[in-house]
Amino acid sequence: MAPILLTGGRIIDPGNNVDLVGDILIEDGQITRVATNIDATGAEIIDVTGRVVAPxxxxxxxxxxxxxxxxxxxxxxxxxxxxxxxxxxxxxxxxxxxxxxxxxxxxxxxxxxxxxxxxxxxxxxxxxxxxxxxxxxxxxxxxxxxxxxxxxxxxxxxxxxxxxxxxxxxxxxxxxxxxxxxxxxxxxxxxxxxxxxxxxxxxxxxxxxxxxxxxxxxxxxxxxxxxxxxxxxxxxxxxxxxxxxxxxxxxxxxxxxxxxxxxxxxxxxxxxxxxxxxxxxxxxxxxxxxxxxxxxxxxxxxxxxxxxxxxxxxxxxxxxxxxxxxxxxxxxxxxxxxxxxxxxxxxxxxxxxxxxxxxxxxxGLNKGTLGVGGDADIVVIDPDREWQVDVNENESKSRNCPQHGRWLKGRAVLTMVGGRIVMQDGKVC
Ligand SMILES: [Zn+2]
Known part of the structure; x- marks a missing residue:
């Protein structure tokens, strides 16, 4: 897996009291650096400016x-x-x-x-x-x-x-x-x-x-x-x-x-x-x-x-x-x-x-933070995205959802598990 750099997002990691605008570098499935500005030559760069990067x-x-x-x-x-x-x-x-x-x-x-x-x-x-x-x-x-x-x-x-x-x-x-x-x-x-x-x-x-x-x-x-x-x-x-x-x-x-x-x-x-x-x-x-x-x-x-x-x-x-x-x-x-x-x-x-x-x-799980050395389990959130719930778009096999038809504000736009992107822009890979 090529290294991935999530750049320009608001990094919110409550477990480590981190809330800053910056970059996160992911290598070999792990978070290897979190800083305001990372120069990572060779990494796949994903611009997440205006988004929230969270565990x-x-x-x-x-x-x-x-x-x-x-x-x-x-x-x-x-x-x-x-x-x-x-x-x-x-x-x-x-x-x-x-x-x-x-x-x-x-x-x-x-x-x-x-x-x-x-x-x-x-x-x-x-x-x-x-x-x-x-x-x-x-x-x-x-x-x-x-x-x-x-x-x-x-x-x-x-x-x-x-x-x-x-x-x-x-x-x-x-x-x-x-x-x-x-x-x-x-x-x-x-x-x-x-x-x-x-x-x-x-x-x-x-x-x-x-x-x-x-x-x-x-x-x-x-x-x-x-x-x-x-x-x-x-x-x-x-x-x-x-x-x-x-x-x-x-x-x-x-x-x-x-x-x-x-x-x-x-x-x-x-x-x-x-x-x-x-x-x-x-x-x-x-x-x-x-x-x-x-x-x-x-x-x-x-x-x-x-x-x-x-x-x-x-x-x-x-x-x-x-x-x-x-x-x-x-x-x-x-x-x-x-x-x-x-x-x-x-x-x-x-x-x-x-x-x-x-x-x-x-x-007692060693998860739920963006700590360096931890698994790169990450979600990128667009907190201001307004969307109407349509259960027909669900990945779940079932449809029993009280939110169907309602408008919500905020949704996940990228999900990464162990450094692998499993969802981007609503599409599960
Ligand atoms: Zn119960």
Missing amino acids: GLIDIHCHLRDPGFPEREDFKSGTRAAARGGFTTLIAMPNTSPVCDHPVVAEYVLARSKREGVVNVLPYGAITKGQQGQELAPYADLVAAGCVAFSDDGQPLMNAGLMRQALLMAKDINKFFAVHCEDRTITGEGVINEGEVSRCLGVKGIPYTSEAAMVARDILLAEETASRVHICHVGCARSVELIREGKKRGVAVTGEVIPHYLNTTEADMLTLEGRFKIKPPFGSQEDQDALKEGLVDGTLEVIATDHAPYTLAEKKRDFREAPFGLIGLETALGVVLTAMVHSGLLSLPAAIAKMTCNPARLL
């Missing part, structure tokens, strides 16, 4: 559906969607078929994604065998096979005693545990947020306590066992308050926001389209405001996509029957820049940190 985005919450559901997504389509969205590393949730609760499945995810994928993929291991909530998975074996974190996402761990044991184990192996907080006995048959809109439509609602009660439980368990816990897809104001209060008490609790919640509320559910059906359900305007406040004051340190592909046929079912989950890899950056940065709530470096160095630090 490649890291998604600590996505569903790539392989093994088991290739009609929804596979490593090729999922990682191409990631490249289009500016992501260079994905941590794949284990709710596949079979579930990633055995080293063989983790090895399969690593090998197959390497062969078919265009960005890095690392596997989550399951917290319980088969995500059945009955018996803990073999964590040490899964770590040895390459799992970097653990989650039963998609399924709540209803058994508090087992959750407590799992947190103690997580502490022993010092691994990141991401929990899907939902009390199914409260969710019941609910399909959207319980409130004005559910009452107006006459559909069964999901009370906010379905999420918040479990958030409270898991914070208490983390406090008592002195372990750490990460709350997936925080959706309601009460959960944000609980995490904020937990942090004040010194609990090692962290939380993530999914971009869709920053520009979508229960009011969008009036059409009862499957492409808005998600868990936790989109809440009220107050819930959305609380999530934004949580991002601003640092209560919520990560932005993740929860990219959850489903086929059109699955999503076109009767609204009550359609599965919960939406795709987001290709729109996440645009939504975050539009809802948080252009609105003046978050600085660009602060927003980038929540999608790069913050998730890397939580996972």
Whole structure:
């Protein structure tokens, strides 16, 4: 590979407190120099004047559906969607078929994604065998096979005693545990947020306590066992308050926001389209405001996509029957820049940190920065590009996206993984 010089861009590397206009030299897949002016004879020169050069985005919450559901997504389509969205590393949730609760499945995810994928993929291991909530998975074996974190996402761990044991184990192996907080006995048959809109439509609602009660439980368990816990897809104001209060008490609790919640509320559910059906359900305007406040004051340190592909046929079912989950890899950056940065709530470096160095630090990954000697995983962003989302242009196999038709400001224009350009001007190479 010939050396590449990205020249004239605004280099934002929050993990190293770097924000300068300058050049980055990439040689043999690594970043070898970052400076205001680099003379690199022989290098391929890419002029990125007026653009932002940032560490490649890291998604600590996505569903790539392989093994088991290739009609929804596979490593090729999922990682191409990631490249289009500016992501260079994905941590794949284990709710596949079979579930990633055995080293063989983790090895399969690593090998197959390497062969078919265009960005890095690392596997989550399951917290319980088969995500059945009955018996803990073999964590040490899964770590040895390459799992970097653990989650039963998609399924709540209803058994508090087992959750407590799992947190103690997580502490022993010092691994990141991401929990899907939902009390199914409260969710019941609910399909959207319980409130004005559910009452107006006459559909069964999901009370906010379905999420918040479990958030409270898991914070208490983390406090008592002195372990750490990460709350997936925080959706309601009460959960944000609980995490904020937990942090004040010194609990090692962290939380993530999914971009869709920053520009979508229960009011969008009036059409009862499957492409808005998600868990936790989109809440009220107050819930959305609380999530934004949580991002601003640092209560919520990560932005993740929860990219959850489903086929059109699955999503076109009767609204009550359609599965919960939406795709987001290709729109996440645009939504975050539009809802948080252009609105003046978050600085660009602060927003980038929540999608790069913050998730890397939580996972203990040696990624998420533009440090010299590190892998050249880089995204070039045009922060002012206005574009209308059209799911028909997706690299993902699925179309279940609430952003379809909306105008966003800001998008990735070049994605580089290990020094190789995998996306340029929206085209995945
Ligand atoms: Zn979940």
